[in-house]
Structures are given as C-alpha cells and as structure tokens.
Amino acid sequence: MSKPSAVRILRVPPIPRNLLERRWPRTRGISREVKTHVKTIIEEVRRRGDDALIDFTKRFDGVKLASNSLRIGKEEIEDAYEKVSRKQVLAIEFAKSRVESLERNLLTRLSFRYEDDLVKIKSCIRPIPSVGCYVPGGEASYPSTLIMTTVPAKVAGVPRVAVCTPPKSRGKVDPLTLVAADICGVSEIYRVGGAQAIAALAYGTKSIRHVEKIIGPGNKYVVTAKVLVSRDVPIDFSAGPSEILILADDSADPHLVALDMISQAEHGIECVSIHVTTSVGLAEKVVKELEAIVPWSPNGETVLQSLSRNGLILVCENLEVAVSFVNEFAPEHLEIVTKDPWSIAEMIKSAGLILIGSYAPVSASDYCLGTNHVLPTGGFAHVFSGLSVLDFIKRVNIVECSKIGLSKISSNVRTLAESEGLLNHAFAVEGRL
Numbered sequence: 001m002s003k004p005s006a007v008r009i010l011r012v013p014p015i016p017r018n019l020l021e022r023r024w025p026r027t028r029g030i031s032r033e034v035k036t037h038v039k040t041i042i043e044e045v046r047r048r049g050d051d052a053l054i055d056f057t058k059r060f061d062g063v064k065l066a067s068n069s070l071r072i073g074k075e076e077i078e079d080a081y082e083k084v085s086r087k088q089v090l091a092i093e094f095a096k097s098r099v100e101s102l103e104r105n106l107l108t109r110l111s112f113r114y115e116d117d118l119v120k121i122k123s124c125i126r127p128i129p130s131v132g133c134y135v136p137g138g139e140a141s142y143p144s145t146l147i148m149t150t151v152p153a154k155v156a157g158v159p160r161v162a163v164c165t166p167p168k169s170r171g172k173v174d175p176l177t178l179v180a181a182d183i184c185g186v187s188e189i190y191r192v193g194g195a196q197a198i199a200a201l202a203y204g205t206k207s208i209r210h211v212e213k214i215i216g217p218g219n220k221y222v223v224t225a226k227v228l229v230s231r232d233v234p235i236d237f238s239a240g241p242s243e244i245l246i247l248a249d250d251s252a253d254p255h256l257v258a259l260d261m262i263s264q265a266e267h268g269i270e271c272v273s274i275h276v277t278t279s280v281g282l283a284e285k286v287v288k289e290l291e292a293i294v295p296w297s298p299n300g301e302t303v304l305q306s307l308s309r310n311g312l313i314l315v316c317e318n319l320e321v322a323v324s325f326v327n328e329f330a331p332e333h334l335e336i337v338t339k340d341p342w343s344i345a346e347m348i349k350s351a352g353l354i355l356i357g358s359y360a361p362v363s364a365s366d367y368c369l370g371t372n373h374v375l376p377t378g379g380f381a382h383v384f385s386g387l388s389v390l391d392f393i394k395r396v397n398i399v400e401c402s403k404i405g406l407s408k409i410s411s412n413v414r415t416l417a418e419s420e421g422l423l424n425h426a427f428a429v430e431g432r433l
Contacts, residue, residue: 007290007311009283012276015325019312023329023379030224038195038224045199050206056196061138063171065191070207072173072189077182080175091368092180095147098370103155103389110395118405122398127157130209131392132201133186134216134226137165137193141174148372148387149216150184156392161186162211164201166193194218198225202233215391217374236391237384240377241270244362245331245351247322247344250279252337256358257282258289260335263363265306266299272310274331276322283313323347330381333362352381407433 010016020026044052050067058064081089107125114121133149136142146163153161163186167173173191181189190208192200198218204210210233214226217239226235244264246257261273277283290307297303316322323344326334330350338344341356348354352375355365366373374387410429417425 007287007307007313009280009287009313009315012314012316012321012325015328016312016314020328020379025379025382027379030227031220034220034224035228038221038228041195041221042199042202042225042228045196045205046203049200049204050208053192053196053200053205053207056194057167057192060194060196061166062169063167063191065167065171067207069171070190070192072178072191077178077189080178080182083175084179088176089179089183092143092147092176092183095144095368096151096180096184098368099147099151099372100155102370103152107155107389107393110390110393118401118408120400124396124398125156125393126396127159127393128212129158130160130162130211130213131158132211132214132216133161133163134193134197134201134214134218134222135163135165135177136216136218136222137174137177138168141177143174143177143180144367144373145217146177146180146186147184148374150181150186152372152387152389153215153392154185156389158392160188160211162188162190162201162208164190164192164197164208166197167191193222195221195225198222198229202229213392215374215387236374236387237376237380238378239374241272242267243272243274243332243377244335245272245274245276245326245329245333246335246337247276247326248279248282248335248337249277249319249339250282251339252277252282253358254282254285254289256361257286257337258293260361260363261286261290261307261311262293262297262303263361264333265303265311266297267306269302269305269309271306272331273307274311274329275313276316276325277313278316278319278322280315283315286313319344326351330376330379332375332377332381333365335360335362350382352376352384352386403432 041056054065110125112123131153135146150161163181165173165177198214200208201211201214213234215236223238223240227238242264244260246260248257257275261275264271264273275286294300294303327349332352334351335355336344337358345354345356353365353371365371372387376384406429410433413429414426417423
C-alpha cells in the first residue's frame with residue numbers, strides 16, 4: 001500500500017475556498033440525476049407498496065424477499081441473542097444507558113411553571129405518536145446508530161418506534177443490530193433499506209405503517225429521499241458523509257491526531273478528515289505519523305483513499321484565524337486539543353459536537369460518552385443541532401389568566417387588534433370585562 005502522500009499541508013491564509021464552496025449554505029439543491037432516480041423509487045413504493053419494496057431490495061441489495069418476511073419476527077430476534085457474545089450485549093446495554101441518562105436529564109429541564117401578576121403558564125412536553133428510524137446496514141452493521149436514533153425516542157415517550165435497515169446478502173440483518181433493537185425497546189424492525197425504506201415509512205405499505213417523523217443518517221439516496229418526502233412527513237436533518245476537524249496547537253500529540261484522522265477516514269472514502277493547527281512542526285509530524293500508520297491500519301485501503309481525497313492539514317498564523325475557519329466550515333465533529341481548550345470552545349459558534357482535550361476522541365463519542373453521534377454534516381451545523389430527545393417531542397403551554405390580569409392587558413390587545421383590522425379580537429376580550 002502506498003503512503004498517504006496526498007494529505008496536503010496548506011498555509012492559511014488564504015483559506016482554500018473550494019473547501020467551503022461545497023458546503024451549506026453555499027451549496028443548495030440536490031443532484032438532478034439523484035433526485036430523478038429517487039423520485040422514481042418513491043413513486044413506485046407509493047403505487048405498488050410491498051411489491052416495490054421487494055423488487056428494489058432484489059435490485060439494490062441482491063436479496064429476494066417474500067412479502068411476509070419484510071418485518072423481522074420475535075423468533076429471529078431471539079435467535080440473534082445466540083449469535084452474539086455476552087460481552088457485546090453488555091456493551092450495547094452500557095452505550096444505551098449512557099445515552100439514556102443524558103437524554104432523561106435534558107427532558108426533565110423542559111417542563112416548568114411560570115407565574116406573574118397577569119397569568120399562570122405551565123410549559124409541557126408531549127411525545128410525537130410514531131417515528132421511523134433509518135439505520136444504515138447491508139454488508140456493514142451499525143448497532144450504535146440504532147441506539148442513537150431509538151433511545152432518545154423512547155426516553156421522549158414515543159409509543160411506536162419503527163426501524164428500517166438494509167438486509168445483508170442472504171436476507172439477514174446483523175444479529176447485534178437485532179439485539180440492540182430489542183434492548184432499546186424498538187416496536188418494529190424491517191429488513192428494507194435505501195430510498196424505498198424512506199418512502200415506505202413516509203407513505204406506508206401493506207407491511208409497514210407510515211410514521212409521523214423520519215430520522216437517521218444514510219447515503220445520498222437516503223438523504224435525498226428524506227428531503228423529498230419532507231413535504232409530507234417531518235425529518236430531522238440531512239446527515240451525509242461523516243467529518244472530523246481537529247483544532248490543535250503544539251501541545252497536541254501528533255500520534256493521537258493521526259489516529260483520530262484515520263479512525264474517521266475508515267467510515268468511507270467520502271468522509272472528511274481535517275487537521276487545523278498553528279504549528280508547522282505539528283503538521284509535519286502528523287503527516288509522518290499518517291505515513292507510518294496507514295499502511296498497517298485495518299481497513300487500510302479505505303483509509304488511504306479517504307485521506308487522499310478528503311484529508312487535509314491547514315496551518316494558520318494564529319488561533320483566531322483557525323477559529324474563524326472552524327466557524328465557517330461548521331464541522332460535524334470538532335476536537336480541540338490546545339493549551340486552553342475550554343476558552344477556545346467558547347469561541348466556537350458552529351459545530352455538531354465539540355470534544356475537549358486528548359481523552360475525548362470522536363471514536364469514544366460514537367459509542368459510549370452519552371452524546372448522540374447522529375449529527376449535522378456538510379455545513380448544516382450552522383443551523384442544526386445533533387439528534388436528541390428534543391426531536392421527538394412537542395411543547396404545549398397551558399395558560400390561565402384571571403379577570404384582573406385580562407383587564408390589565410385589554411388596552412394593548414385592542415391597540416394591536418385595531419392595527420391589524422381584527423376588531424372582533426378586541427371585542428372577545430372586552431366582552432369578558
């Protein structure tokens with residue numbers, strides 16, 4: 001295997017504009033070719049239901065399914081426990097407990113009472129009725145993504161949580177994914193993936209009832225399908241290829257920086273691994289570490305291609321310039337490894353997740369820190385937060401106003417009602433007084 005010599009070191013300024021031109025908000029819209037392809041799939045699923053799902057699964061996944069096998073039954077889930085180790089089950093339970101703990105803590109802070117001399121207000125939360133979680137799969141398996149998408153929904157109290165994930169070549173779903181689904185309390189799990197799964201969740205088929213919201217990451221076809229159905233069914237956000245940006249000064253360990261770039265790159269050749277530093281010496285050491293480690297890395301060919309295509313090291317003249325670039329880039333994952341990382345973190349306005357110091361790598365947050373790893377990519381961290389219990393609830397305010405309180409606001413109600421030409425609004429208030 002050749003060395004990853006294509007991991008370039010660039011001086012900033014100038015900021016390489018091509019890095020930013022491919023990101024939101026500069027890039028708008030979807031590839032016309034992909035959009036046309038996905039629209040055809042969605043229309044077929046809406047028209048033909050299960051038959052279309054079966055045909056597309058055979059075409060895209062190489063799996064021939066029977067109509068009664070789309071939903072995975074209890075027996076197959078029970079069998080899955082026999083195919084995984086006790087150690088794996090404990091790891092799933094631990095990861096679930098970490099996410100669950102943080103989400104419950106967040107949920108308890110959302111309900112409150114407010115009272116002044118005018119009104120009493122109780123702010124309440126209610127779960128949405130049903131959610132569809134997309135979990136990437138096929139030849140790869142992501143039980144951790146199942147945890148990240150379903151646990152916040154269950155904490156929120158969503159009564160129906162359905163999961164769609166692509167089958168492997170023999171029509172089976174990874175046993176550990178099924179075990180994770182059972183541990184997390186998933187209501188239904190279906191062996192169907194791609195744009196056709198999103199269409200089924202959005203519009204329903206004979207086997208798959210439609211849901212009220214669709215969440216979860218996927219490839220460009222899944223992301224496009226989510227965008228297209230979002231006119232009818234709410235979604236979370238468009239989560240594309242994963243990203244890491246490591247902001248470091250000369251206090252950082254170049255070996256650890258290289259390991260984190262490599263761990264991100266093994267997600268796939270489209271993943272982005274960027275190191276931003278104020279130290280030329282650190283940048284050069286990181287390149288040497290990459291050249292030494294990559295040839296011997298697991299998934300080395302994928303790592304090499306990813307780093308060659310989307311790996312980059314930027315050397316900035318100072319931390320202010322580095323922070324400015326980070327905020328403009330809006331990375332999915334940001335690691336800060338500097339002498340005073342917390343002060344730098346306070347300056348960050350746009351990032352999906354901020355990880356502080358040498359002992360909070362992205363790979364740990366992907367599994368067991370308790371934070372969610374479904375995060376905005378492609379620059380959408382400018383306007384979106386990572387997935388959380390907030391994506392599965394509605395807020396409603398319960399308001400009580402006394403006659404005295406209403407009388408105190410009545411003149412202001414009349415003024416605003418008159419300015420909008422809605423005098424009956426004023427009469428509705430004054431009639432009570």
